[in-house]
Amino acid sequence: MTLRERILAVYRGQKPDVVPYMLDLSHWFYHRRKMPWDLSVSYVDPERDLIDYHKQAGVGFYLPNLAAFYSVATPSDVKESTNQRVRDGHREIVWRIETSEGSIERVRRWEEQTYAWGISQWGIHEERDLRVFQSAMSRREFTPHWDRYRRWDEYVGDHGVVYLSTGYSAMGYLMHYWMGFENVVYAAADWPDLLRETVDAVNENSLQLVDLICESPAEVVIMGDNFSSDMQPESFFEQWSRRYYEEAIRRFHRAGKSVAVHIDGRLRGALRMIRAAGADCADAVTPTPMGDLSPGECRAEAGNDFILSGGVSPDLWRPETPIETFEAKVLEWLEQKQQTFRFMANAGDQVPPGAEERRIALMGELVEEHGAYTNGT
Numbered sequence: 001m002t003l004r005e006r007i008l009a010v011y012r013g014q015k016p017d018v019v020p021y022m023l024d025l026s027h028w029f030y031h032r033r034k035m036p037w038d039l040s041v042s043y044v045d046p047e048r049d050l051i052d053y054h055k056q057a058g059v060g061f062y063l064p065n066l067a068a069f070y071s072v073a074t075p076s077d078v079k080e081s082t083n084q085r086v087r088d089g090h091r092e093i094v095w096r097i098e099t100s101e102g103s104i105e106r107v108r109r110w111e112e113q114t115y116a117w118g119i120s121q122w123g124i125h126e127e128r129d130l131r132v133f134q135s136a137m138s139r140r141e142f143t144p145h146w147d148r149y150r151r152w153d154e155y156v157g158d159h160g161v162v163y164l165s166t167g168y169s170a171m172g173y174l175m176h177y178w179m180g181f182e183n184v185v186y187a188a189a190d191w192p193d194l195l196r197e198t199v200d201a202v203n204e205n206s207l208q209l210v211d212l213i214c215e216s217p218a219e220v221v222i223m224g225d226n227f228s229s230d231m232q233p234e235s236f237f238e239q240w241s242r243r244y245y246e247e248a249i250r251r252f253h254r255a256g257k258s259v260a261v262h263i264d265g266r267l268r269g270a271l272r273m274i275r276a277a278g279a280d281c282a283d284a285v286t287p288t289p290m291g292d293l294s295p296g297e298c299r300a301e302a303g304n305d306f307i308l309s310g311g312v313s314p315d316l317w318r319p320e321t322p323i324e325t326f327e328a329k330v331l332e333w334l335e336q337k338q339q340t341f342r343f344m345a346n347a348g349d350q351v352p353p354g355a356e357e358r359r360i361a362l363m364g365e366l367v368e369e370h371g372a373y374t375n376g377t
Helices: 003-011 026-033 048-057 127-137 146-159 170-178 181-190 192-214 234-240 242-254 270-276 295-302 323-338 358-370
Strands: 070-073 079-087 090-099 102-111 116-121 141-144 220-227 258-263 281-285 307-312 343-347
Touching: 003 146, 003 343, 026 048, 048 146, 048 358, 070 192, 090 127, 102 127, 102 170, 127 170, 127 192, 141 192, 170 181, 170 192, 170 220, 181 192, 192 242, 220 242, 234 242, 234 270, 242 258, 258 270, 270 281, 270 295, 281 343, 295 307, 295 323, 307 323, 323 343, 323 358
Parallel strands: 220 258, 258 281, 281 307, 307 343
Antiparallel strands: 070 141, 079 090, 090 102, 102 116
């Protein structure tokens, strides 16, 4: 079977010949080649160099992180801008939204050491700011560009499955883009009615995007708010996000799409709540040593039918970790095949900058040798 066939077989409830092996190498690849990593730019054409590397390494491709498969517009009375500047010797990207009620602005600063854009300024600090956010984000209009998706899909070919992202839910946008976790918690206590109104209005708008994606050629849709059960425990998810996720997943399933949800933090409780919301797969699953559950504990919480995609936490990829430890953790993840075929061999989130390149090939070799289904197992 091809890598593509293996991935789709797992989603379709069919046993592949070998456990699918797929990685998000984008962050590692950009860092290794000292390529620009610009969050203010979207890719229209396939990232051919990145995809070619996946092909050469025998790794399944699945996450087109900055691809633009649809465009987003706001009404004429909303002004949006994205600009870059240098402040105190550091590059920054500034996102700004202006409405009749005021303006909000968020800033991310380039951090060379981590090769990432860290958040240096949140955009929402008071009730008026939240109303600005609601006014803009609840009236977005979406335009599909499925021709772009098809170009990516054709270039990846048999070497993976191109996931199509919905972006964040309302709570995800607030937590990770505009307010931060602490400020969201304060808002839930201080402005509960306004926060409820905002979350409902933005999520209702996001369902328009869901309906659009239902008409796309994508076979797998990825959702998620960078879930971590210490930040969004089951009780919080129940109150603020569950209704949106359940409805979106129901619509995707009705359209014949499979749904993965990105969980890149604490797993205890999160696997259970996302499975209960109806998703097919948990993506970016990070078990011990950096995560809070062992592979066996992940499977116990997920059950045998929920797909787990992940397995190798970021610290294991770096040269400071003995190669024997890396191998042992890959094999521990593969032990799941003794009880289910509903899993993928992947990284816990991304392969990090500074990862040792030979481990990419080594993991592929281990998967081919120990992840093959033979004699009925």
